[in-house]
Amino acid sequence: MFTDFRPVDDRPVYIQVKEYLKRMITKGILQADQKLPSTRELSTLLHVSRNTVITAYADLEEEGLIYTVKGKGSFVSRSKIVTTSSYRLDWRQKINDKARMAEEMDLMKHGIRWEKGMISFTSIAPDEKLFDLSNFKRAFLDRISIEGEILLNYGYAKGYKPLMEYLLRYMENKGVDLTGKDILITNGFTEGFDMIVSALSRENASVICENPTHHTAMKILRLNGFEPVGIEMEQDGIHLEKLRRALSEQLFCFAYLIPSYHNPTGIVMSPEKRMAVLNLFAKYQVPIIEDGFNEELRYSGSHVAPLIACAGKGNSVIYLGSFSKILFPGIRVGWILADKDLIDYLESIKRARTIHTSTLDQAVLYQYLHNGNFEKYLKKARSVYKRKYELAVRCCKEFIPLKRMTGDGGLHLFIELEENIHAREVLKDCYSKGVVFTPGDIFFTDQGGHHTLRLGFSRVSDEEMVKGIKLIGESVKKCMREV
Ligand SMILES: Cc1ncc(COP(=O)(O)O)c(C=O)c1O
Numbered sequence: 005m006f007t008d009f010r011p012v013d014d015r016p017v018y019i020q021v022k023e024y025l026k027r028m029i030t031k032g033i034l035q036a037d038q039k040l041p042s043t044r045e046l047s048t049l050l051h052v053s054r055n056t057v058i059t060a061y062a063d064l065e066e067e068g069l070i071y072t073v074k075g076k077g078s079f080v081s082r083s084k085i086v087t088t089s090s091y092r093l094d095w096r097q098k099i100n101d102k103a104r105m106a107e108e109m110d111l112m113k114h115g116i117r118w119e120k121g122m123i124s125f126t127s128i129a130p131d132e133k134l135f136d137l138s139n140f141k142r143a144f145l146d147r148i149s150i151e152g153e154i155l156l157n158y159g160y161a162k163g164y165k166p167l168m169e170y171l172l173r174y175m176e177n178k179g180v181d182l183t184g185k186d187i188l189i190t191n192g193f194t195e196g197f198d199m200i201v202s203a204l205s206r207e208n209a210s211v212i213c214e215n216p217t218h219h220t221a222m223k224i225l226r227l228n229g230f231e232p233v234g235i236e237m238e239q240d241g242i243h244l245e246k247l248r249r250a251l252s253e254q255l256f257c258f259a260y261l262i263p264s265y266h267n268p269t270g271i272v273m274s275p276e277k278r279m280a281v282l283n284l285f286a287k288y289q290v291p292i293i294e295d296g297f298n299e300e301l302r303y304s305g306s307h308v309a310p311l312i313a314c315a316g317k318g319n320s321v322i323y324l325g326s327f328s329k330i331l332f333p334g335i336r337v338g339w340i341l342a343d344k345d346l347i348d349y350l351e352s353i354k355r356a357r358t359i360h361t362s363t364l365d366q367a368v369l370y371q372y373l374h375n376g377n378f379e380k381y382l383k384k385a386r387s388v389y390k391r392k393y394e395l396a397v398r399c400c401k402e403f404i405p406l407k408r409m410t411g412d413g414g415l416h417l418f419i420e421l422e423e424n425i426h427a428r429e430v431l432k433d434c435y436s437k438g439v440v441f442t443p444g445d446i447f448f449t450d451q452g453g454h455h456t457l458r459l460g461f462s463r464v465s466d467e468e469m470v471k472g473i474k475l476i477g478e479s480v481k482k483c484m485r486e487v
Contacts, residue, residue, distance in 0.1 A: 005033070006041070006046065006049040006050060007049075009021070009024050009049075009050045011052070017052050017053075017056050018055075018056045018057075018059040018060045018063070019060075021046075021050060021052060021056055021057060021060035022059075022060040022063050022064055024050075025040075025060065025064060025069075025070075026064065026067075026069060029069050029070075029080055029083060030083070034080045035080060036080055036081065036082040036083060037079055037080060037082070038079065038080045039076075039077055039078070039079055040061070040070060040077065040078040040079065040080065042077055043057040043058050043061060061078055065078070068081055069081055069083070102227055105226065105227055106223070106227055109223045109226070109227075111219065111446065115442075115446070116431065116435075116440055116442070116443070118435075118440040121438065122435075122438045122439065122440055123438060123439045123440070123464065123468045123471065123472035123475075124439075124440050124441075124463075124464070125439070125440065125441040125442070125458075125459040125460050125461065125464060125472060125476075126440055126441060126442050126460060127460045127462065127463050128267070128329070128414070128415045128416045128458075128460040128462060129328075129329075129333055129415075129460075129462065129463065130328075130329060130330075130331075130332075130333065130385070130415070130462055130463075131388070131462050131463050134381070134384060134385050134388060135332060136377065136380075136381055139372065139375065139377045139381075140332075140368070140372055140377075142375070143368050143369075143371035143372035143375055143377070144368045144371070146371050146375070147367045147368050147370070147371040150371075151367065155363055155364050155367050156363075156364065157363075158359065158360070158363075159360050159363035159366075160360060161188075161351050161352075161354045161355035161359060161360045162186075162187070162188050162189065162347070162351050162354070162360075163187070163188060163189025163339070163360065163361065163366060164189065164361075164363055164366035164367050164370060166367075166370045166374070167189060167337075167366045167367070167369060167370040167373075168187050168189060168339075170370060170373055170374065171187055171189075171325070171339050171341075172187055172341075175187075175312075175323070175325075175341050178299075178309060178310055178313055179309045179310075179313035180310070180312050180313045180323075180341065181313075181316050181317050183317055184317070184319060184343060184344055185319070185341055185342060185343060185344060185347075186341075186342070186343075186344040186347035186348075187339055187340065187341050187347065188339065188340045188347050188350050188351055188354060189337060189338070189339050189360075189361050189366055190324075190337075190338045190339060190340060190354070190361060191336040191337070191338070191358065191361050192326050192327075192328055192333070192336045192337065192338040193295060193297055193324050193325075193326040193328065193338045194220055194224070194338075195336075195338070195358075196324045196326075196338050196339070196340045197220075197221060197224055197260075197293065197295075197324060198224050198228070199340075199350055199353050199354060199357070200293055200322055200324075200340065200350065201224055201225060201228045201230065202228055202353065203346075203349055203350060203353055204257060204258055204291075205257070206229060206230065206257060207255070207257060208255045208256070208257060209229055209230050209231050209257070210230070210231055210233050210254060210255065210256050210257060211225055211230045211231065211232050211233065211256060211257055211258055211259065211260055212232075212233050212235060212247070212250060212251070212256045212258075212259045212260075212290070213232050213233070213234055213235070213259065213260040213261065213449065214234060214235060214237050214241075214242050214261060214262065214266060214269075215234020215235055215236055215237065215448060215449045215450065215452070216234065216237075216268055216269065216444060216447030216448045216449070216452075216453055216456070217232065217234060217260065217262070217267075217447060217449065218262060218267045218268075218295065218447070219446050219447055221260055221295070222447075222449065225260070230257065232260070232449045233250065233254070233256070233449065234448065234449030234450060235247045235250055237266070237269055237271055239271065239410070240271070240272075240273060240274035240277055241263065241266075241271060241272070241273030241274060241277045241278075241281070242261070242273065242277070242281065244277060244280055244281070244284075247281070247284060248284060251284060251285075251287075251288045251290065252288075256288075256290050257290075258290060258291045258292065258293060259285060259290055259291070259292045259293065260292075260293045260295065261273075261281070261292055261293070261294055261295065261311065262294075262295040262297070262298075263278060263294065263296075263308075263310065263311055264296065264298055264299045264302075264308060264310070264413075265298035265299070265301055265302075265411075265412065265413045265414035266298075267297075267298070267414070267416070267447075268416065268418050268442070268444060268447045268456075268458040269410045269411070269418040270410050270411025270412055270413065270414050270416055270417060270418055271410050271411075271412065272305070272308060272412045272413065273308070274308075275308055275309070275314075278308070278309075278311055278314050279314060281311070282311060282314055282315055282318075282321075285320065286318070286320065290320075291320045291321070291322065292311060292320060292321045292322070293322045293324060294310060294311045294312055294321050294322065294323045294324065295324050296310050296323055296324065296325050296326075297324070297325070297326045297328065297329055298329050298330075298413070298414040298415075299325075299330075300329075300330045300382055300386075301329060301330065301385075301386065301389060301413050301414045301415065302386075302412075302413045303386065303389070303390040303393055303394075303412075303413050304390075304412070304413075305412065310323060311323075312341065319342075319343035321342075322340060322341075322342040322343075322346065323340070323341040323342065324338065324339070324340055325338055325339045325340075325341070326338035326339075327369065329414070329415060330378075330382060330385070331369075331372075331378065331381065332369075335365045335368075335369055336361070336362075336365070337361060337365060337366060337369050389415060389462060392461050392462065392464075392466075392469070393411070393413070393417075393461065395461075395466060395469055395470075396417055396459060396461040396469060396473070397409070397411075397417065399469060399470055399473035399474070400417060400419060400459070400473055402477075403473050403474045403476070403477030403478075404419060404421075404473065404476055404477040404480055405421075405422075405477070405480055405481060405484065406419050406420065406421055406480075407420045407421060407422055407423075407455075408420040415460055415461065415462040416458050416459060416460045416461065416462075417458070417459045417461065418444065418456065418457075418458050418459075419444075419456065419457050419458075419459065420444075420455060420456050421455045421456070421457070421480060422455065422484070423455055424455075424487045425455050425480060425483050425484060425487065426454050426455065426483070427443040427444055427445070427453075427454060427455060427456055427457040428443050428445070428454070429483050430457070430476065430479045430480050430483050431443055431457075433479040433482060433483065434475060434476055434479045437475050437478075437479070438475075439472045439475045439476060439479075441457050441458065441459050441460075441476065442457065442458040442459075442460070443456075443457055444456025444457050444458055459473070459476075
């Protein structure tokens with residue numbers, strides 16, 4: 005006994021001794037009323053100082069796990085930890101359909117797996133090498149010293165006030181008329197979308213969206229009992245005529261659109277189409293959830309105002325913003341800008357679900373933005389991604405026999421191969437050569453897109469990019485020869 009104590013360097017040793025003894029007591033290795041070694045003995049056995057053992061014993065006594073008898077030493081208390089022998093449940097029988105569906109649609113578990121060392125084009129996360137950690141640390145220290153302990157207490161469901169104010173101005177600068185609108189901070193786009201979808205009435209279960217569309221959004225819609233109905237896309241966004249036809253033939257609860265640097269196609273909806281789309285949805289009284297996640301990652305062309313800005317004083321657009329691509333996805337901060345009345349309900353939903361998004365994260369992010377770092381970071385990120393984007397485009401054009409390629413910005417390109425080529429067959433061949441990408445079919449609402457693929461380039465080095473795309477091209481050619 006006491007021979008397997010292995011302390012780590014970066015944690016107080018007395019706490020490790022305490023936890024070690026606690027584990028032995030709770031597991032029953034040390035039994036009730038058993039005498040513990042004297043502090044001197046234990047310090048020798050564990051190779052720690054006697055003071056360390058004295059402090060550990062004092063803490064264990066305070067927690068009621070041991071007791072001292074004057075002149076006799078320390079003993080294990082009669083522990084109240086009772087374990088029944090082996091009552092076990094089969095949790096697969098206890099979970100509901102929603103949990104089952106979430107598991108089935110979980111791409112992290114059932115999607116393509118790649119091993120270390122492979123060239124992966126699957127991610128569209130930002131490259132963490134670009135993150136300016138020193139300014140983030142400075143923002144953390146600045147905010148903590150300004151606000152102190154209050155940052156660690158409960159905050160407001162709607163969000164951290166200075167950040168909300170900052171984002172309202174930010175959206176105003178994008179041309180949004182804030183009259184009658186309000187903002188709510190969320191844990192990224194994903195939570196915001198889930199909250200909105202869960203709040204909207206399900207008079208009928210259809211939701212109109214682009215086809216293909218964001219896989220996570222489709223998953224959330226289905227988990228909430230909605231069925232996404234996808235409308236084909238053209239080079240300048242959703243196919244207007246097909247949208248018009250769908251709206252005239254069927255009732256829709258709401259629309260979900262990604263007008264700028266759409267995922268997965270990277271397409272930007274033209275300003276003219278934005279106005280036409282807004283007018284169409286207005287005619288059929290269908291609200292729009294606008295996903296603006298990628299808006300800032302523009303490498304060429306002029307700024308295109310979001311739908312919510314084009315809608316002026318209208319209140320039918322619910323805008324969802326996120327810092328996941330343009331800053332740091334790990335802090336999980338996004339926002340909903342929408343009609344005040346809707347935000348009022350969403351505030352209550354947020355409070356009921358998670359109370360609020362971490363105040364500390366919001367406050368540090370606010371300080372980071374306030375210090376002017378965002379503009380500097382965006383400039384740097386844009387120039388790095390633009391270079392990568394151009395390299396990816398060049399490589400795809402040179403090496404892949406493709407039918408169509410789209411992507412005007414953002415962190416990915418979308419490739420359409422000849423109809424008779426299956427991207428999953430290409431993937432199988434690429435996998436054996438150590439290259440992976442996302443097959444496009446996962447983004448389609450209607451089982452289509454078997455001949456498409458998405459290439460995320462943000463986290464791939466230049467050499468990997470050239471080598472990986474060359475290999476993809478060879479696999480496509482091989483598949484073409486075989487069909
Ligand atoms: C279409 C789309 N919207 C939003 C997001 C961002 O989601 P979140 O803010 O939850 O990280 C992503 C991330 O990949 C996305 O592809």
